[in-house]
Amino acid sequence: MTSLDQVRDRAEELLRLHLGGGSWSFGFDHAKTRAGQCDFAKRRITVSRHLAARFSDEDVEQVLLHEVAHALSGARAGHGPTWRRTARSIGYTGSRLHDGPIASELAPWVGTCPAGHEHYRYRTPTRPLACAKCSRRFDERHLITWARQQEREPTY
Numbered sequence: 757m758t759s760l761d762q763v764r765d766r767a768e769e770l771l772r773l774h775l776g777g778g779s780w781s782f783g784f785d786h787a788k789t790r791a792g793q794c795d796f797a798k799r800r801i802t803v804s805r806h807l808a809a810r811f812s813d814e815d816v817e818q819v820l821l822h823e824v825a826h827a828l829s830g831a832r833a834g835h836g837p838t839w840r841r842t843a844r845s846i847g848y849t850g851s852r853l854h855d856g857p858i859a860s861e862l863a864p865w866v867g868t869c870p871a872g873h874e875h876y877r878y879r880t881p882t883r884p885l886a887c888a889k890c891s892r893r894f895d896e897r898h899l900i901t902w903a904r905q906q907e908r909e910p911t912y
């Protein structure tokens with residue numbers, strides 16, 4: 757788990773290091789289905805506060821590097837060879853949740869409990885899971901229903 761303050765500190769450090777500081781800014785957004793976003797028009801990189809809170813330090817680092825690589829390679833590069841080369845050169849490893857260009861933006865599984873709490877998984881949930889927010893013990897009344905999110909082309 758990573759605190760949002762840590763994420764912000766690290767993000768600002770990476771912006772200074774790779775984007776020269778000043779011209780790009782960092783913030784959090786409320787996205788639930790993608791980890792990060794690079795807004796070329798506003799010159800702003802944002803990370804989902806919902807997902808950042810669930811990610812490990814290492815995962816957050818990868819999401820930040822993914823977005824910094826977008827900022828460095830420009831909107832037209834998409835997730836093509838230029839972006840990939842840039843991303844690799846700054847330490848993006850493309851591992852685990854960052855396997856493909858789309859996988860990196862999305863948690864493929866989203867689950868909801870009967871009370872409406874949302875849960876995210878990067879792997880197919882294989883056994884019944886109950887909502888930990890509703891009940892600390894496994895309780896069938898708080899069973900999470902999983903749905904695979906539609907994959908969509910990232911727009912950034």
Ligand SMILES: [Zn+2]
Pocket residue numbers: 822826835857861910912
């Ligand atoms: Zn991307």
Ligand SMILES: [Zn+2]
Pocket residue numbers: 869870871872873887888889890898
């Ligand atoms: Zn719940």
